[in-house]
Amino acid sequence: MRRSRTAVVLGTLFLALALVAGCTSEAPGGGGGSTGGDEPPKAKVVATPAVDAKEVPPTEPVTVSVTEGTLDEVELTNEGGKPVAGELAADKLSWKSSEVLGYAKKYTYTASATGTDGKKVELKGTFTTLKPAKTPRATVNPGDNATVGVAMPISIKFPEGKVTDKAAVEKALKVETSQPVxxxxxxxxxxxxxxxPKEYWPAGTKVTVTAKLYGLAYGGGAYGKADLSSKFTIGRNQVVKINTPDHKMNVYRDGKLFASYPASNGKDADPNLNTPNGTMIVMQKDPIGDFSNPRYGYTNVKKKWAVRFSNHGEFIHENEENRANIGKVNSSHGCVNLFEADAKAYFDSAIIGDPVEVTGSQANMPTTSDVYDWLIPWGQWQQMSALR
Incomplete structure (x- = not known):
């Protein structure tokens, strides 16, 4: 009887152990049992740039998107904790920043979303923007609200360094005009x-220039410091024409003779003192100009109504001291001498960017002046584009 009772007790114990072991065993094929863990959230949130990204271009927008869910909230902040502007799409599937970032800065984003399964998910992270070796400034001319002559070029300069990737820069430049040019x-x-322009600007044209240079790689580790823009207007069509052997200066408005002034131009016999051939533009106007030139033995020489049309040294100005030769003999050192009253009348009529066309001289204007755009033939000019 005692052995039988012990066998019954042991049998009961083995049965209990077998039942406990059956609750923690893994099903064939690796599947979980009936008491397995919860399913992971369905929603997936992705950001660009990725978490911990380095050298991120500051002009590329930051985006956050979600699949199998909708975004509840997205915030992008700068190093000072200030939010960066952005907008959540109407369908709440994506968010996009709307302002450019700074150079060499750290940004933080936080996003939350609700999946189609009702579960919440979050994404948090930081990234840093690129640090340029240098950020040279650029300038644009003409500036805002200027009214300029029909030969005025648009000039973008990079005074603090050379541009290596000219094609990239040129692609970032845009000229819009109120009429086809x-x-x-x-x-x-x-x-x-x-x-x-190929030909002179049409009078009255409204011009808008934009240069998207910020964040743009110039080459050699240099990146654009800031975007540029300008809005200006082309004025009336006024062209000065000087055929040096004629000893006069003609001014045309809209293709018709507007005024004609007796003149004494650069000395014909000396090409170094000619008023050189070429199309230049009015660059500067001074009521009194200093024409001192020790090389030729004269100092403290001041002349009225000086209109510069070349940095080679050519002006249109009064020279009453040369009155005997005005209209008769070319006797200047390259400038166009007028009587005082005529010089004043022309001075008052001229604006920066008016063309000055000179013909008849022995010498041609060298391409050393600041503005020599019109000395270059159109076909050659086009070939000087980095996008040709």
């Missing part, structure tokens, strides 16, 4: 690109 950009050198 054919024109082209041309690189005059590594630090200047100009746009000019």
């Amino acid at each position: 054919e024109g082209s950009w041309a690189w005059l050198h590594d630090q200047q690109v100009d746009w000019r």
Whole structure:
């Protein structure tokens, strides 16, 4: 009887152990049992740039998107904790920043979403933007609200360094006009690109220039410091025409003779003192100009109503001391001498960017002046674009 009772007790114990072991065993094929863990959330939140990204271009928008769910909230903040502007799409599937970022800055984003299964998910992270080796400034001319002559080029200069990737820069430049105007950009050198029309601007044209340079790689580790823009107007059509042997200066408005003034131009016999051939533009106006030139033995020489049309040294100005030769003999050192009253009348009529066309001289204007765009034939000008 005692052995039988012990066998019954042991049998009961083995049965209990077998039942406990059956509750924690793994089903064939690796599947969980009836008491397995919860399913992971369905929603997946992704950000670009990715968490911990480095050297991120500051002009590329930050985006956050979700699949199998909708975004509840997205916030992007700068190092000071200030929010960066952005907008959540109407369908709540994506968010996109709407302002450019700074150079060499750290940004933090936080996003939350609700999945189609009702479960909440979050994404948190940081990234840093690129740190340029240098950020040279650029300038644009003409500036805002200027009214300029029909030969005025648009000039973008990079005074603090050379541009290596000229094509990239040129692609970032845009010229919009109130009426159709054919024109082209041309690189005059590594630090200047100009746009000019094939022919003179139509009078009254409204011009808008935009240069999306911020964040743009110039090459050599340099990136654009800031975007540029300008809005200006082309004034009336006024063209000065000087055929040096005629000893006069003619001014045309809209193709018709507007005024004609007796003149004494550069000395014909000496090409170094000629008023050189070429199309230049009015660059500067001074009521009194200083024409001192020790090389030729004269100092403290002041002349009235000085209109510069070249940095080679040519002006239109009064010279009453040369009155005997005005209208008769070319006797100047390259400038166009007028009687005082005529010089004043012309001075008052001229604006920056008016063309000055000179013909009849022995010498041609060298391309050393600041503005020599019109000395370059159109076909050659087009070939000076980095996008040709």
